[in-house]
Amino acid sequence: MSLPIVTATRYVLPLREGGSLPGVVEGNDLGTYVLKFHGAGQGPKALVAEIIVGELFRRLGLRVPELKLMELDPLIGKSEPDQEIQQLLLRSAGLNLAVDFLPGSFGYDGSSGKPDETTQAKILWLDAYVANVDRSWRNPNLLVWHKQLWLIDHGAALYFHHSWMSAEKFTGLAYDAQDHVFRDVADSVPAVDAELAAAITPELLTEVIALVPGEWIEEGDRERYLGHLTARLADRSAWLPGGAQ
CATH class of the missing domain: 3.30.200 (Phosphorylase Kinase; domain 1)
Structure with missing residues (x-):
């Protein structure tokens, strides 16, 4: 694929x-x-x-x-x-x-296209998981198109790969949700934790990592991405917004 x-x-x-x-x-x-x-x-x-x-x-x-x-x-x-x-x-x-390109879309401002609390919690959980630091009100990276919310611009996530910090360090890297667009639902994040963690299997991670073309990735880096993301998933106590259940 x-x-x-x-x-x-x-x-x-x-x-x-x-x-x-x-x-x-x-x-x-x-x-x-x-x-x-x-x-x-x-x-x-x-x-x-x-x-x-x-x-x-x-x-x-x-x-x-x-x-x-x-x-x-x-x-x-x-x-x-x-x-x-x-x-x-x-x-x-x-x-x-x-x-x-989504013609006629506009930036999310907290009113139109606002998702339900469970969806907000899932977005916050996932942003914390991939260490996405670019979902604040200064730059939400959310668009509303046909009254639905669309997520864009994830290039600032996975920043461990710029210096290849160790998997152990990334696993315990805390996530500051205070600046996140959906920080108000942080207490609801633990309720979606088990569902999301179970859905992110090694097979799923391998599948999405395999989509990266070879020109943009060094030999052995696919395994490194898989190792880092698997390790962070296995121990969520350090970064889970709202605290671990």
Whole structure:
């Protein structure tokens, strides 16, 4: 099993909200995507986190825009007049990550599209599990589309892989939920703990890790991701919001 691969046909415009400068791009399948570049400052590891976390969340029942891989021809970059964007496109020739564009969506503000308390608790649990530090009110990384909540931008999660901290250290790494969008439901998180922990099997983790293309991952790193995430799952007392049951 692998992510679908499409080819970029036109660079439409940059999205300057984030530091990595993703762009809206059209593909040869007539789809429109937010393209995240392996040549951006955060490098391919941010894309690795996007795939592992996004696809894990999707398999656990949360809404995440469809992810595809996208081939980018350097000729598209050469025709871009903005020098900064041109250099980014040229550095990112080859395979990049395409996120389905949700036309007409808007940022979650706590009113429209608010999920039920159980769903909020599941999102908080999962963000704590993958050490996602980017779900605050300053930057919720949540969109409302057709009155439903969609989760986006998981490149800041799994930050253990930037320096490859030990699995033991990651296992005991506390999660500060005080800044989280759904911090008010922290007391409800232990109630969903057993269900989520049981659903995240080694087979499921292996499946989502296998979706990462070989160009973005070092030999042996798939086993390291599996080891870190399995170890963190086995001992949840240090990071479980609301305290362990």
